[in-house]
Amino acid sequence: MATREKLKLLIVASEAVPFAKVGGLADVVGALSSEIQKNNIEVKVVIPKYEVVYKYIEENKVKINGIQDISVTIEDREIRGKVEEVVYNDVHYCFIDNPHYFKRDGIYLDSKTRTDYADSLERFVFFCKAVLESTKVLDFKPDIIQCNDWQTGLVPVYLKTLYRMDSFFKSTKSVYSIHNLSYQGIFPVEQFPITGLDWKYFTVNELEYYGHINLLKGGIVFSDIIITVSETYAKEIQTSEFGNGLEGILQSKAAQKRLFGIVNGADYNEWNPTIDIYIKNKYNLNYDFSTIENKKKIKIEFLKENGIKDPDSSLPLLGIVSRLVDQKGFDLIFEVIDEIFSLGVYFTVLGSGKTEYENRLKAIQEKYPDRAIIFIAFDIPTSHYIEAASDMFLMPSRFEPCGLNQLYSLKYGTVPVVRYTGGLADTVKDGKTGFVFHSYNPEDFLACLKQAVSLYKTAPDKWMKMVENAMKEDWSWGRAAKRYSELYEELCRR
Secondary structure (H helix, E strand, C coil): CCCCCCEEEEEECCCECCCECCCHHHHHHHHHHHHHHHHCEEEEEEEECCHHHHHHHHHCCCCCCEEEEEEEEECCEEEEEEEEEEEECCEEEEEEECHHHHCCCCCCECCCCCCECCCHHHHHHHHHHHHHHHHHHCCCCCCEEEEECHHHCHHHHHHCCCCCCCHHHCCCEEEEEECCCCCCCEEEHHHHHHHCCCHHHCCCCCCEECCEEEHHHHHHHHCCEEEECCHHHHHHCCCCCCCCCCHHHHHHHHHCCCEEECCCCECCCCCCCCCCHHHHHHHCCCCCHHHCHHHHHHHHHHHHHCCCCCCCCCCCEEEEECCECHHHCHHHHHHCHHHHHHCCCEEEEEECECHHHHHHHHHHHHHCCCCEEEEECCCHHHHHHHHHHCCEEEECCCCCCCCCHHHHHHHCCCEEEEECCHHHHHHCCECCCEEEECCCCHHHHHHHHHHHHHHHHHCHHHHHHHHHHHHHCCCEHHHHHHHHHHHHHHHHHC
16 A cells, blocks of 8 residues: 655744743644654744744754745835754754844843733734745645644634635645633734735634734634644633633634644653653652652652751652743632641742742742742753652642643652643543642632642552552653644545
């Protein structure tokens, strides 16, 4: 039987590891692109060439294989740029280079003011148009263009409007991935001409959203299918509680069988206690379930080096690695923090974000200096130390489209304590691999945590069975990539 030609996939994103990372999107793009190639798919990834990308290329002496000129039109101005191609992990990465738009200290936010750039819309209009132009100069005719979040929302729009008659894209389908529906790319109507679109597309059924432009909505409306990052989240975003004003349009996409949920994978090359380079370099220890006593040794070392004198190994360490934002459930934690410490626990947090939350965490450190370890930062090695050292991992999220840290925690035998929402509902089995509470309130969260701490302290055999169950779970990218590949194939046949 003849093997089919490789499907050509272009993944368009605003960030991707190892070149540029703000959130989990970068991890997803990096891991998925690498894994999906194993399914007879030819992949290119396109991101902007930010200042951090320049630095990464320079510091790591990355070889640039080709540079091509591109130009796009924005409001009658011809704007020139370049597309550069490199190979990393056998994946071809293309960088859209325009120093005026992208060679800045921050990726999305002005690093001085911590606010969105005033020209955010224009930056990503340029990027979306440049992506489509770059495929032509690279002579890469994609079967599928997979776009991610609002920054790329105009690519599906342009495919079906400005590029509708372009024969280069006549068989190209678009897939739109929503990683978090609460970031929508909303801009004032006065900026609509920057998009280059006819005003007829500024309607309630297309790009208009309460009198504003909404790029995420554009991506949803104009793409051929929508994928979000867990099955439960795909259902949740069709409700008024989670739909952020877009539930109606998502319901209609679901009715047309154009909305799907696929849980993200964990990158076990990086997040795996048997080969974790960070804990190996720091503690000279790795572990699996057969050497689980090494986990306790790492905990004791972690506590000692962070100022806890004579740590008590019988007390569980509760860990959190998170952005400090409303979504993550910190209001629940702060409301019952004294009750949490009264259970007899250690508590460690790594994160940065909302100033109010940073200050509350600093106050906890001061109040409980012999029990709390707080890092106001984002630091990759420390995130690994916390996963390996902690006995439990707290994710009492208000909503969680997918979540990656619970997947890492399962692998590390760090039992997740989570709220039943989004990807947490799909990946943590209550009483078997973790502890799950349903209602978003401090009482239910505390009751769930008490149950976990009680089991840890009073039933070590049952606890170790739960740890073993957790470590046996497979949430690798191979599983997710297989499902993505099936959807791409199905879409190409439509």
